[in-house]
């Protein structure tokens with residue numbers, strides 16, 4: 001028996017003030033945009049893709065499995081439960097570590113892309129049964145002689161959500177804060193169709209999120225024209241795709257006929273100096289052109305903004321704020337992120353970062369002084385308050 005375990009978002013965000021402006025905003029999106037198809041399951045922001053993939057493999061190989069949503073870090077597992085699988089992120093690793101330490105008679109497999117030295121003690125302890133850590137799903141299946149299979153969403157039957165579809169992996173750019181691997185790998189169309197078929201048969205959705213980091217870089221992007229029609233045949237309620245890309249790509253691409261509902265544009269900061277410092281493939285001019293083109297095409301515009309880059313000043317924040325104000329009638333919602341310093345990025349080489357600095361939930365960064373931290377906080381409050389009025 002395998003247990004596919006997922007930490008409930010309420011447990012991950014237990015320290016977060018539910019009345020904070022950030023919580024009001026993010027809770028507000030799902031309430032106010034529900035008629036547009038913004039549906040999220042209660043326990044997680046989106047269906048965990050790793051669970052669908054592992055579930056498909058276990059199903060095909062006749063292995064019994066179940067999902068378990070973890071709502072308390074006091075939970076314990078023992079071998080009679082079976083082998084417990086977790087996908088570890090920087091945001092949930094402290095909870096998983098505690099659960100493993102609570103469960104000396106448990107059996108665990110950990111996947112994900114974190115720095116695995118965090119689990120050295122558990123891995124090396126003879127009392128623990130941490131079978132593997134950091135293994136890919138493909139490697140785990142091969143090691144256990146399990147045949148590969150399309151994803152299955154049967155553990156999430158009829159769940160209302162925005163499913164994620166990956167058509168390519170990687171990105172051709174190398175922005176200094178980003179940890180996405182360089183280069184594009186195209187997902188075979190047979191895999192895309194298997195995934196879409198499972199989504200249409202097992203999930204309840206009106207929108208699909210295209211997981212490609214910079215939509216348009218992979219040559220298969222035009223297949224949305226056909227896929228949109230095909231999905232609508234299976235699910236007449238389908239409204240379209242949400243994609244994420246750069247301002248330059250919005251300008252370059254022919255978006256017509258691709259069934260695109262909304263584009264998340266990597267604006268980050270509306271300041272040429274900062275965009276160039278971070279090697280972002282965008283300029284203020286391109287961002288404006290992208291906003292105008294999306295309006296012209298009737299596609300919703302969602303700017304992504306990063307708070308906390310060390311170069312930001314009150315003047316640069318004001319420029320970003322003014323940009324948002326200028327286009328507020330055309331903005332569907334704003335994705336607001338705190339700067340996170342990921343391992344292996346150019347930014348990680350440039351600043352002296354701590355473990356906490358990897359956490360995108362935390363606005364305070366160890367490498368900025370108190371005055372700059374107050375500025376970041378003030379801008380964050382202003383932007384979230386404004387974003388709330390835009391919804």
Ligand code: SF4
Pocket residue numbers: 171172173174175178179180213214246266280281
């Ligand atoms: S364009 Fe986006 S995905 Fe690509 S490197 Fe820059 S931030 Fe990362």
